[in-house]
Amino acid sequence: MSLFYYKGGRLYCESVSVESVADTIGTPVYLYSRETLKSSFAEYQEAFSEVPHLIAYAMKANANTAILQLFAHEGGGADIVSEGELYAAMKAGVEPQKIVFAGVGKRQPEMAAALKAGILMFNVESKQELDVLNAVAGRLGVKAPVALRVNPDVNPKTHHYISTGLKKSKFGIAMEGALSQYQKAARLPHIRVVGIHSHIGSQLTQVKPFIDALTRISHLIGKLKAMGLPISHWDIGGGLGITYNEETPPKITDLAAAISPLLKKIGCTVILEPGRSLVGNAGILVTRVIYTKETTEKRFVVVDAGMNDLIRPSLYEAYHDIVPVTKRRRRRSYVVDVVGPVCESGDFLAKERALPSIQPDELLAVKSAGAYGFAMASCYNSRPRPAEVMASGAKYTVIRERESIEDLIRLERMPTF
Numbered sequence: 455m456s457l458f459y460y461k462g463g464r465l466y467c468e469s470v471s472v473e474s475v476a477d478t479i480g481t482p483v484y485l486y487s488r489e490t491l492k493s494s495f496a497e498y499q500e501a502f503s504e505v506p507h508l509i510a511y512a513m514k515a516n517a518n519t520a521i522l523q524l525f526a527h528e529g530g531g532a533d534i535v536s537e538g539e540l541y542a543a544m545k546a547g548v549e550p551q552k553i554v555f556a557g558v559g560k561r562q563p564e565m566a567a568a569l570k571a572g573i574l575m576f577n578v579e580s581k582q583e584l585d586v587l588n589a590v591a592g593r594l595g596v597k598a599p600v601a602l603r604v605n606p607d608v609n610p611k612t613h614h615y616i617s618t619g620l621k622k623s624k625f626g627i628a629m630e631g632a633l634s635q636y637q638k639a640a641r642l643p644h645i646r647v648v649g650i651h652s653h654i655g656s657q658l659t660q661v662k663p664f665i666d667a668l669t670r671i672s673h674l675i676g677k678l679k680a681m682g683l684p685i686s687h688w689d690i691g692g693g694l695g696i697t698y699n700e701e702t703p704p705k706i707t708d709l710a711a712a713i714s715p716l717l718k719k720i721g722c723t724v725i726l727e728p729g730r731s732l733v734g735n736a737g738i739l740v741t742r743v744i745y746t747k748e749t750t751e752k753r754f755v756v757v758d759a760g761m762n763d764l765i766r767p768s769l770y771e772a773y774h775d776i777v778p779v780t781k782r783r784r785r786r787s788y789v790v791d792v793v794g795p796v797c798e799s800g801d802f803l804a805k806e807r808a809l810p811s812i813q814p815d816e817l818l819a820v821k822s823a824g825a826y827g828f829a830m831a832s833c834y835n836s837r838p839r840p841a842e843v844m845a846s847g848a849k850y851t852v853i854r855e856r857e858s859i860e861d862l863i864r865l866e867r868m869p870t871f
């Protein structure tokens with residue numbers, strides 16, 4: 455059951471009226487349900503309770519430290535991709551031994567910071583990276599715990615921008631070369647091989663690509679173990695999809711039921727890296743209508759949230775359900791484009807969408823905006839990034855202040871020449 459629901463024609467998040475948040479905090483504003491976050495995390499914990507496991511939240515989906523802290527309290531770790539994420543995760547109380555570090559472009563200072571912090575493992579994505587990590591660890595007099603990110607060459611059947619496990623992908627190393635890379639890693643003096651990693655893509659709505667990828671990886675683990683390599687951690691990545699519109703992704707429990715036999719057989723500690731499926735449907739973006747506008751061709755609803763606040767529609771042609779915060783009776787339906795104030799034709803939240811007749815000043819909720827929403831927001835067009843609010847029961851609190859216009863130029867300097 456969703457904790458975003460109507461009561462008396464008004465939209466609520468838990469027991470908080472969305473309108474009251476918008477009136478007090480202003481718009482645009484991201485609004486998250488704490489209970490939804492908690493229960494999706496609990497669902498993962500429960501679903502995989504039969505195998506030793508770690509839920510390493512892919513924090514790029516939503517890096518707010520209040521959300522990280524919530525998951526950390528529930529026993530979660532973090533999947534990081536930068537030193538900035540390492541810093542935020544540690545500040546939020548994520549234990550270093552529950553942090554895994556992915557990414558094709560890790561720089562030496564980032565590696566050093568993660569080694570000093572004592573993270574669980576680096577998910578290494580290339581031969582060069584392995585050598586550099588070995589050197590950095592050597593300088594620090596430590597051994598770097600390593601998993602190689604292997605590219606299982608499975609088509610995840612998702613948008614090509616978020617498909618990451620095909621041969622032509624920039625991520626990971628090829629299946630074919632994996633054995634020799636592992637042998638090489640095992641010989642490096644400052645590398646300690648601990649695991650294997652794969653992540654095939656995002657917004658996956660079928661179980662089969664997961665199974666195909668994991669089956670391939672399991673064969674590889676068998677060979678690695680036969681070679682005497684200590685593969686104790688099997689990081690199976692993230693990518694489980696959510697319902698934005700009419701998608702029917704597997705439930706977390708269905709995914710677990712489908713892959714658990716494979717995981718149990720191998721007997722490693724399993725690491726999961728869910729991002730979207732933990733936070734996506736726990737958040738909405740609340741926006742106020744500025745104008746409605748009619749041309750000979752089209753009807754537009756101009757709102758105060760733009761592509762800088764939520765870029766998914768522009769970037770991936772992603773669908774987000776949009777609903778009025780206050781329902782009114784007897785409204786005719788019109789097909790409209792919901793657009794933001796940014797000076798780009800690509801600035802839209804919805805195209806050709808049937809919505810009840812919308813009035814200036816009314817509030818709209820853009821749903822399923824908890825993942826890759828604020829995290830991808832920018833200040834384009836010198837628009838301060840929105841506030842983030844967390845609701846819990848009848849209470850709510852700001853978990854990130856709205857940026858000010860002063861913030862926009864705070865780091866800028868006039869040249870003296």
Ligand SMILES: *Cc1c(COP(=O)(O)O)cnc(C)c1O
Nearest residue numbers: 512653656692693727728729730
């Ligand atoms: C993005 C990413 C994830 C999370 O993907 P979701 O689709 O949000 O679950 C997990 N692991 C890696 C390596 C990623 O790049």
